[in-house]
Amino acid sequence: MIDLHTTATANGYKASIMLEETGLPYRVIDYDLIKGENFKPEYVAITPVARMPAIVDHDLPGGTAVSVYGTAAILFYLAEKTGRFWPADPRVRAKVYEWVGVIASDVGPAYSGQFAFNVIAPEKLPWAIQFYDKLCARMVQTLEVQLGQTPYLAGNDYTIADIIAYPVAAVSMQRYPGNLDGHPNLARWAGEIGARPAVQRGMKVPR
Numbered sequence: 001m002i003d004l005h006t007t008a009t010a011n012g013y014k015a016s017i018m019l020e021e022t023g024l025p026y027r028v029i030d031y032d033l034i035k036g037e038n039f040k041p042e043y044v045a046i047t048p049v050a051r052m053p054a055i056v057d058h059d060l061p062g063g064t065a066v067s068v069y070g071t072a073a074i075l076f077y078l079a080e081k082t083g084r085f086w087p088a089d090p091r092v093r094a095k096v097y098e099w100v101g102v103i104a105s106d107v108g109p110a111y112s113g114q115f116a117f118n119v120i121a122p123e124k125l126p127w128a129i130q131f132y133d134k135l136c137a138r139m140v141q142t143l144e145v146q147l148g149q150t151p152y153l154a155g156n157d158y159t160i161a162d163i164i165a166y167p168v169a170a171v172s173m174q175r176y177p178g179n180l181d182g183h184p185n186l187a188r189w190a191g192e193i194g195a196r197p198a199v200q201r202g203m204k205v206p207r
């Protein structure tokens, strides 16, 4: 059994979609970030930065367990464990690494910054808002160009690169300027991924 420590955000959905897609049995532990539940000592003990999501895999040889924090690490771990959404060809796998990295370290932080300066900031700073809006528009365009060249982010097959990217398109990109309007390749891809039953189930976890 795998424990999924999560919350209802785009990052949380990336992990729950992967668990639904692989069919691995899991149970959900839902956290309220507003109440600071991610700082509970038992959660801090299994994550380096007290952020969501994380998994604990209890299903290891010898009855041992391991915890994994962060969306990219969780997806790599589950892909290796199951061999699913994880191409065998090293050339394609290199592209999976690349696109998972782009989403985790380029697209994700761009949208976090945009959220921080548009929503959380007590003082609206036009320069910072413009900076992040422009960066997000550039990220959307990057995905649009790639999805005009290949059906899925890393090539011809649905992989963990698409799983990590989908909640960004379905949640973060809907919230801000630079959404899917005027991006037909991205919209085609998002429509297809969003129609997968496992994705639909994962997008409802934890709520």
Ligand SMILES: N[C@@H](CCC(=O)N[C@@H](CS)C(=O)NCC(=O)O)C(=O)O
Residues within 6 Å of the ligand: 009, 010, 011, 012, 033, 038, 050, 051, 052, 053, 069, 070, 071, 072, 104, 108
């Ligand atoms: N790089 C991390 C980002 C995780 C992250 O930003 N999690 C947010 C929720 S979406 C969080 O836990 N925020 C609470 C905090 O920072 O205290 C990942 O890809 O999983």
